[in-house]
Amino acid sequence: MTGLLAAAVVLTAPRWLPARVVALRVKVFEKVNGDDAITFPNARVGPDRFLEVYAHPAANGRSRGAGLSDLFWYWLAPGPEVHQEHLEAGPRYDDVARTTRALLSGPGDALSEAAARCAGRVLDELVTGRVTAVRLRDLMLPVWAEYFHELVFGEPCTREARELVVGHADDVVTALKCTGLRHPGRRARLTRYLARRVAAGDARRPLPATLTPAERVHYLQGTFFNTAVVQMSEAMAHLLLALAQHPDEAARLAADPGDERHFANVLDETMRLYPLFGIAHRITTGDIALDERTTLPAGSVLCFNYPEYHATGHDRPEVFDPSRWERVPAREAHHIPFGVAANRPCPAWRVSPLALRAATGEVLRRFTLHSTVAHTRSLPSRGPCLLVRVGEPLPARRLAVLGALLRARDRWEDVWLSAVQLVLGTVMVLHARRLRLAGRYFDTPGCPRPPHTQETTE
Known part of the structure; x- marks a missing residue:
């Protein structure tokens, strides 16, 4: 009997273990900020007031x-103190933001053409067979490494530079997903390459004058070759995986690549269901009065839950339905894929849709996509997918067999990854708390300690 119970536990693990491990991981991360963090939406501030706060x-x-800052600085090192997202308001932020906007600027046609060229070059190099099993995020990392290298330096990316950028970006996102530990040496190799390029004056726009030479290197590394490469690769992985699991949508886009409106609907629906951020945290720099009884005092840690907010205000929110955007004006929808204009929106809000559409067109021109794996927001599996070359379709039976094998592997891999994420996530949380990278930075002379954080109810 004991043996049968043990066998039942093992065989049914893919159904129950990942969800329980994820719940346990969430509790671990909730402890990072203690009891002072306030998550929105909540019972007092519902989704209708989410944007107001x-x-x-x-x-x-x-x-x-x-406390979350120590963890994110730990993951995003080196140079997190000059990462655009981590700079406090002031002259340095304004200077850095101007530079970022300048490097991301350009005619829409040119930005799209560059994305198509980079995507086509990488796809033709890495995917050569009739049918190829890939991890979509891994496949997309070199595409966006090349793209942002061109935007920053105004020239094609060499193989050496691409490998450095991909190695660094993959190390960052793997640590963020808690599926692997950090490798500072791998990141330092990219830092040395960028230092040489910055010293030679190779950037196509002047870099922030308010930063030191070392800070300019870390600014480029963190903003463009970390966040930009990682987030665009994640966005493409979600988008392509959604198309693989909704072949009618993929076929419509492939048949009419000029249908910009429908692509926008597909992208909006993908980012609604699978937002790139789970939680965005902000620290109040002044009191926020919610009503006559409740005030969030200066120093409060506010955590904005994107997935929960995106799930409100929509019919059947769990269903992938791009057509909903034909009925719901975007300005009225609970949907903030690029943040909000009043609070530092993503600087790539313009270039991202253009580049994503161009790169998606290159993929669909070459392949049909097929995937039977679980599609989750965090995507720790990196998006397993089959690419079948256009014009060389597989027999339906063979495709079904491959799909069943892909699904079975994904379910058991989910069990393993859940356990790895729990263990490594806990290790990194504890290590980050011990190092206190953000806390030590702000404790230095000239950086006054923040006020005590708590919510007060009058």
């Missing part, structure tokens, strides 16, 4: 005074 002028602190 998010866009409040006092909800603009970035790193100072939040």
Whole structure:
């Protein structure tokens, strides 16, 4: 009997273990900020007031005074203190933001053409067979490494530079997903390459004058060759996986690549269901009065839950339905894929849809996509998918067999990855708390300690 019970536990593990491990991981991360963090939406501030709090002028602190900052600085090192997202408001932020906008600017046609060229070059190099099993995020990393290298330096990316950028970006996102530990040496190799390029004056726009030479290197590394490469690769992985599991949508886009409106609907629906951020945290720099009884004092840590907010205000929110965007004006929808204009929106809000559409067109021109794996927001599996070359379709029976094998592997891999994420996530949380990278930075002379954080009810 004991043996049968043990066998039952093992055989049914894919059904129950991952969800329980994820819940346990969530509790571990909730402890990072203690009891002072306030998550939105909540019982007092529902989704109808979510944007009001998010866009409040006092909800603009970035790193100072939040336990989560130590963790994110730990993951995003080196140079997190000059990462654009971590800079507090002031002249340095304004200077850096101008530079970022300048490097991301250009005619829409040119930005799209560059994305198509980079995607086509990488796809033709890495996917050569009739049918190829890939991890979509891994496949997309070199595409966006080349793209942002061109935007920053104004020239094609060499193989050496691409490998350095991909190695660094993969190390960052793997640590963020808690499926692997950090490798500072791998990141330092990219830092040395960028230092040489910055010293030679190779950037196509002047770099922020308010930063030191070393800070300019870390700014480029963190903003363009970390966040930009990782987030665009994640977005493409979600988009292509959604198309693989909704072949009618993929066929429609492939048949009419000029249908910009429908692509926008597909992208909006993908980012609604699978937002790139789970939680965005802000630290209040002044009091926020919610009503006559409740005030969030300066120094409060606010955590904005994107997936929960995106799931409200929609019919059948769990269903992938791009057509909903024909009925719901985007300005009225609970949908903030690029943040909000009043609180530092993503600087790539313009270039991202253009580049994603161009790269998607290159994929669909070459392949049909097939995947039977679980599609989750965090995507720790990196998006397993089969690419079948256009014009060389597989027999339906063979495709079904491959799909069944892919699904079975994914279910058991999910069990393993869940356990790995729990263990490595806990290790990194403890290590980050011990190192206190953000806390030590703001404790240095010239950086006053933040006020005590708590919610007060009058």
